[in-house]
Amino acid sequence: MTIAHLPLKPLPAARGPLSDAVNDVLRRTPGSPVPPLGTSDPFGEDMHAALHTVYELHYHGHPQVDPGWEWDPCLLGLRADMERLFTDALHNGVVGGDDLDAELAGLLTPSDESTSITRFLRDEGAWWQLCEYFVHRSIYHHKEADPYAWVIPRLRGQAKASLVAVEYDEFGGGRGERVHAQLYADLLAAAGLDPGYLHYFDAVPAPMIALVNMMSLFGLHRIHRGALVGHFAAAEITSPLSSRNMVYALTRHDADPACVLFYREHVEADAVHEQIMRHDVIGDLLAREPDERAAVVFGMQTTELMEGRFSDHLRTAWNAGHSSLRDDTWHADDD
Secondary structure (H helix, E strand, C coil), X not given: CCHHHCCCCCCCCCCCHHHHHHHHHHCCXXXXXXXXXXXXXXXXHHHHHHHHHHHHHHCCCCCCCCHHHHHCHHHHHHHHHHHHHHHHHHHHCCCCCCXXXXXXXXXXXXXXXXXXXXXXXXXXXXXXXXXXXXXXXXXXHCCCCCHHHHHHHHCCHHXXXXXXXXXXXXXXXXXXXXXXXXXXXXXXXXXXXXXXXXXXXXXXXXXXXXXXXXHHHHHHCHHHHHHXXXXXXXXXXHHHHHHHHHHHHHHHCCCCHHHHHHHHHHHHHHHHHHHHHHHHHHHHHHHHCHHHHHHXXXXXXXXXXXXXXXXXXXXXXXXXXXXCXXXXXXXXXXX
């Protein structure tokens, strides 16, 4: 079954007063009073559940939620408050600067820490840990490449043409069954998991949701076009190594070929994509808009920051011998 034929889930479970208030207002008609932000943790469960719920109005929406909420001025005001809090935290969490060469060098020669989770899964991860990893990443891969489409009308010349070429591959080269989000749904089904769109959202903690929210934040705002390009480039540059680790991990477990296919596709495709992103997209963008250099660096650094927070969460949970998910009742049997 394709993603398009899978039913959408209702509003996600609240994780605190803010997400509870957002859920409550979305059950009403557009124009209803919207709650204030209040005091929120910029990386916390409550705020990122709320922000993701609001962002989802720009993707597939929510069943029984009036689509008029997508552009409701008061709800957009709350979203802007959450975005400011999150953006400030991202800036405070990275070094910043405009040394693009140094950032690219770091991505092209990753440290052991940057691939620690996939290396662990490759060498010793149990099947249940692989499945948990799949569940976390489903929030990301169900939207794979979607936020980057928002930057297309904000680019020109070779940067636009080359980014569209990468997106064309991400969206299956014109073949629906090869869309990468569909390949991931096939992976989930082959692993004995539910392939439904955002099916596991309530089980996934904030680190992965915050990473996905960062992609939406950068995609929805023209001012963040350089950061989105930097993030996209970082994802493509680091993908081949981590995907290769996953191919080995899945082969070690004699996993279904559909599981291996998703990662093998990324080993091959992203090795080409990283060259295109570095030379044709970033190179042309900065030739036209040199002032975007610091923004591109920011996008790369925040990607490392958020991926690092996600890796730290998994490592902490697994080292303690317990699930990294909010609800581990779904667990696949270990081998």
